[in-house]
Amino acid sequence: MDFSQQIAQYIITGLSIGAIYAIVAMGFNIIHNATGIVNFAQCEFISLGGMSMYTLVVLLKIPILISFFISMATVSLIGALMERGPIRYARSKEIIILIFLTIGLSGTLRGTAQQIWGTDNVGVPAFSGEDPIHLPVGATILPQHMWVFGITFLVMLVLRHFFRNTMLGKAMRATAVNRQAAALVGVSVDHMVLLSFALSGALGAVAGMIIAPISTTSYDTGIMLGLKGFAAAILGGYGNFAGAILGGVILGVLESLGAGLLSSQYKDATAFLVLLFVLFLKPTGIMGYGESERV
Amino acid sequence: MKGKALVIVAVSLAVCFMVGSPLCFGAEPIKIAGIFALTGRAAHIGTAQRDAVLIAIDEVNEQGGINGRKLEMVMEDTESTPTKAVMALKKILEAEDVAAIIGPTLTGTAMAMRGFIEQEGIPAFMHSGGDVILKAPLKKDDPTSLPKWTFKSPYKAADAMGKICEHMSKHGISKIGFLYSNEGFGKDGLKNVKVQAPKYGVEVVAEEAFEPKDVDMTAQLTRMNAKGVDGIIAWTVGPAMGIIPKNVKQLGIKAPLFECHGAGDPIFWTVAGEAGEGVMMPSTKIVVADQLPDSDPQKKKIQAYVKAYREKFNREPGTMVAYGADAAYIVVDAIKKVGADRAKIRDAIENTQGYLGISGIYNITPEDHNGLSMKDIVMIKATKGGWELMD
Amino acid sequence: MENRNGCKLVDLPESTRRKDRFSFTLLVVIIVLIPVLVESKYYLIVLNIIGLNTIVVVGLNLLIGFAGQISLGHAAFFGLGSYFSGILTANYGFPHWPAMVVAMLATGAIAYLIGYPALKLRGHYLVMATLGFGIIINILMGELEQFTGGHDGLIGIPPLSVGGLTFDNDLKNFYLIWAFVFFCMLVARNLLDSRVGRALRAIHGSEVAANSLGVNTSSYKVKVFVLSAMFASVSGSLYAHYITFISPSTYDFYYSIQVVTMVIVGGMGSLWGSLFGAAILSFISEALHVAKQYHIIAYGVFLSLILIFLPEGVLVGIQHFYQSKKLQRLIAVKTPFLLWFNRF
Known part of the structure; x- marks a missing residue:
């Protein structure tokens, strides 16, 4: 394999993992836009998506397509219940309190997952086979990687359509810009918040499900992916959708190139270092608008 | 008259209490501490090893225990972190009179516990993988200060x-x-x-x-x-x-x-x-037990153990199950020979020669607290x- | 007068200062008495870990509760204290106490280097920056093997000693650690009573307003960040000399999250709340082991419940509960106790 083929491999690998980070980042963004908080339970949505696929496809032998949507719906429901229950009833709306509440809920979900599925990693069958595909640039990928790219692209299109062209999507964007104004024009802010958690649950589940055949899944797979997805969201500009994709891609490719060209031991350190560097230069992320402070 | 009789009965009961419950209330179990990573990042290994040890303990108890006393394992969770491992260790040493320790799982937790185990003077048979557990001296400036109470079942x-x-x-x-x-x-x-x-x-x-x-x-x-x-x-x-x-x-x-x-x-x-x-x-040979040549002295023992494991847990044992099993068996063997005295158990373990374990044939010596080789x-x-x- | 966090912003009248002295005295009395009443080495180690966490949490509370910033990377400073102390004393035979001071200063310097640019960030960006920093330091602990011993950890750290007295068991370390806790809380209290404390509270209330009143907000933010890092460093050094073995896994982002949780549960902006937060969460974490394998779920549920129902922190929550009872009872005997309790 000559050098240009190596680079091509690094980049393709980076893009595929970057796509996952992008989806997770979008999940973080949706909740941030609706509520202003970071939902650390996003990590559990990812794990639960993967584990749910495992139960449905491997244990109950339900076809992959149906399992996909059932899992998405289930995790979405869990997200909604999380909002409707603990988050809604929290006495304080302080952002830091709610963030740590999501951390507490995340721990509860993770502990429950551990009880149900145990601690082992499990494999999930690939959506369409495992024979490597050889690309013209000299890199190889698995069919599952094509699914990752395809589904990520689809998700992007669907979300874009949702937020631009549907009433509900526009209402959500309105809530993100200014909650009071949105309420004044008749948007039910409570429903928007609920929807944001449900959507974010669905996105987390999708991320977990499409990566599971490649990486195996377990009750805590989502932690590192969630953390890096959050980093991707921040890198791209927290709350900005194009930023989520950009951040995800950059983080994924950087990690891969770092491992391949520099040092695999310091790959994560390099990625975070670059993140810090970007933040110091542009404190609101690459495409962020800046969090305005109410005086 | 009645009052006097009551007093005598009461006093004798009290004396019984004080002298030693084993005499009056049946044989007390011999307790071993099992400290594993039951939660946290090594949970899947720790729970498997705990299960492996439980089989050995159950086997001994089914055969009547040791000199009529049942074997009881008191378990604690290291949560896969060194700090919690030390706390778990102290908790068990305080709360129960344990004769020996089996575990822990992760090398980091083992290293944290090692110093306190040596200080306390209790035999510990570890099934963590790191060679450093036995090789690293206890005191930085004294290379001969190797652990005396710590043993390890996985081969190097x-x-x-x-x-x-x-x-x-x-x-x-x-x-x-x-x-x-x-x-x-x-x-x-x-x-x-x-x-x-x-x-x-x-x-x-x-x-x-x-x-x-x-x-x-x-x-x-x-x-x-x-x-x-x-x-x-x-x-x-x-x-x-x-x-x-x-x-x-x-x-x-x-x-x-x-x-x-x-x-x-x-x-x-x-x-x-x-x-x-x-x-x-x-x-270890545990995963290919049936493929071993009949001339292999370990074959029968391993096959029996695998059968028991399959029946109890409904799954195949992995290679690391062997480490947990051997740690348990060697400790139990020592207790059978010398009773529940910590120093005697330590000595007995240290002189385990030609022991047919599941991971291999153990030849433990004062210089080699592991006892396995490439063979x-x-x-x-x-x-x-x-x-x-x-x- | 309270800001939106329920954090009291008024200056302290003399009567409350007297009560404060009483509280500190009570703390000393309890510290001295505990080993007499508690013989269990296990409880001593739990209390020691609580003490070490309290030191970190007190410093962190200055940053989060009073200055209104956030850091999800403080495990790094705790770790830097451990590693600097550990490496200097175990590998190079440095005298122990100067090593602790060097560790504190070195950690403070690193905190300044990262804090100066990082604290220009706001909100979630600051969260990510501190989180990223914490992860980078944790990775370095594992990678720089010649110094740190890598992932196998650093062994053979000598216990601290003063004159002929060596702190090599749980009881002696109890006194040592809690003496430090007392001292650190005193330092924090004095800081909060001073101009600096008032400036911090102003920044928390509204950074823009504080700036317009002439408070150099960025300078104060960095200084309190450095100070909180130094607190964590001291605690880390004590930990290293106590357990005599350290490894990178202790200083991961889970620990960073844990200490911030202790700040919140105890009550942001409440000095004594730091102690309560550390104590409650550490105790609960150990006590929940009775739930065996469910203890992770139980801990998550417990934490969530506190955050839902007692978001101002356990201490303030108890206070409010007490006050509402007072309205119903109006028993004179309760009042002095309430006034004293109110001081917290």
Whole structure:
């Protein structure tokens, strides 16, 4: 394999993992836009998506397509219940309190997952086979990687359509810009918040499900992916959708190139270092608008 | 009259209480502490080892216990962290009168507990993998201050590495890449391979690391492959055991893949799927019990144990189950010989010679608190959802 | 007068200062008495870990509760204290106490280097920056093997000693650690009573307003960040000399999250709340082991419940509960106790 083929491999690998980070980042963004908080339970949505696929496809032998949507719906429901229950009833709306509440809920979900599925990693069958595909640039990928790219692209299109062209999507964007104004024009802010958690649950589940055949899944797979997805969201500009994709891609490719060209031991350190560097230069992320402070 | 009788009865009962409950209320169980990683990042290993130890304990109790006393295991959870491991240790030492300790799981937790175990003076049979547990002196400035109360059941990681290198040199592999998980076990492996490989004429031409929870190692493998390796060793336990064979298959790398001595476990197949076919690794004999030659003295014992494990837990034992089992059996054996006295148990363990364990034949001496050698390790190949013993 | 966090912003009248002295005295009395009443070495180690966490949490509370910033990377400073102390004393035979001071200063310097640019960030960006920093330091602990011993950890750290007295068991370390806790809380209290404390509270209330009143907000933010890092460093050094073995896994982002949780549960902006937060969460974490394998779920549920129902922190929550009872009872006997309790 000559050098240009190596680079091509690094980049393709980076893009595929970057796509996952992008989806997770979008999940973080949706909740941030609706509520202003970071939902650390996003990590559990990812794990639960993967584990749910495992139960449905491997244990109950339900076809992959149906399992996909059932899992998405289930995790979405869990997200909604999380909002409707603990988050809604929290006495304080302080952002830091709610963030740590999501951390507490995340721990509860993770502990429950551990009880149900145990601690082992499990494999999930690939959506369409495992024979490597050889690309013209000299890199190889698995069919599952094509699914990752395809589904990520689809998700992007669907979300874009949702937020631009549907009433509900526009209402959500309105809530993100200014909650009071949105309420004044008749948007039910409570429903928007609920929807944001449900959507974010669905996105987390999708991320977990499409990566599971490649990486195996377990009750805590989502932690590192969630953390890096959050980093991707921040890198791209927290709350900005194009930023989520950009951040995800950059983080994924950087990690891969770092491992391949520099040092695999310091790959994560390099990625975070670059993140810090970007933040110091542009404190609101690459495409962020800046969090305005109410005086 | 009645009052006097009552007083006498009451006083005798009180005396009974004070003198010793075993005499009045039946034999007290002998307690052993089981400290494992039951939650946290090593939970899947810790729970498997706990199960392995439980089989041994149940077996002893079914046969009537030790001198009529039942064996009871008091368990604590290290949560896979050193601080909690030390707290668990102190808690057990306080709350219960335990004769010996079995565990822990992770090398980091073992190292944290070691100092306190030596201070307390209680025999501990560990099943953590790190050679450093027995090799690192207790005092920095005194290289002879080796642990007296600590023993270890897994064979030396160095020997496992040696076994792989020996196999490689027999099969004409001379340039290898070493892909390791960027934490204690993996880095230990890196040190080992640099020492062992030259002994067998093998050269390490590429070293790459990955984080334990990473999902894709194609970048590292690509870089390694570009250096023209004719063999790859992947040194990790956890999901990466399965991800790496998949990546190798994806990239179409032809060089044979070897994994570490912890990979011989049913979970390997769960995570690797079809890509696991043909991967080779060193292992304890427990996973290929039926393929052992009849002349192997361990065969019967291992087969019996595997049967009991299958019946109780409804799954196949992995290679690391052997470590937990041996730790339990050797400790129990010592207690059978000398009773529940800590110092005597320690001495008995230290003089365990020719013991037919599951991981191998143990010859423990004051200098070698592990007692296994390369002879006890076998090379196996992953094939068709199971394992094939290689010679 | 309270800001939106329920954090009291008024200056302290003399009567409350007297009560404060009483509280500190009570703390000393309890510290001295505990080993007499508690013989269990296990309880001592739990209390020691609580003490070490309290030191970190007190410093962190200055940053989060009073200055209104956030840090999800303080495990790094705790770790830097451990590693600097550990490496200097175990590998190079440095005298122990100067090593601790060097560790504190070195950690403070690193905190300044990272804090100066990082604290220009706001909100979630600051969260990510501190989180990223914490992860980078944790990775370095494992990678720089010649110094740190890598992932196998650093062994053979000598216990601290003063004159002929060596702090090599749980009881002696109890006194040592809690003496430090007392001292650190005193330092924090004095800081909060001073101009600096008032400036911090102003920044928390409204950074823009504080700026317009002439408070150099960025300078104060960095200084309190450095100070909180130094607190964590001291605690880390004590930990290293106590357990005599350290490894990178202790200083991961889970620990960073844990200490911030202790700040919140105890009550942001409440000095004594730091002690309560550390104590409650550490105790609960150990006590929940009775739930065996369910203890992770139980801990998550417990934490969530506190955050839902007692978001101002356990201490303030108890206060409010007490006050509402007072309205119903109006028993004179309760009042002095309430006034004293109110001081917290």
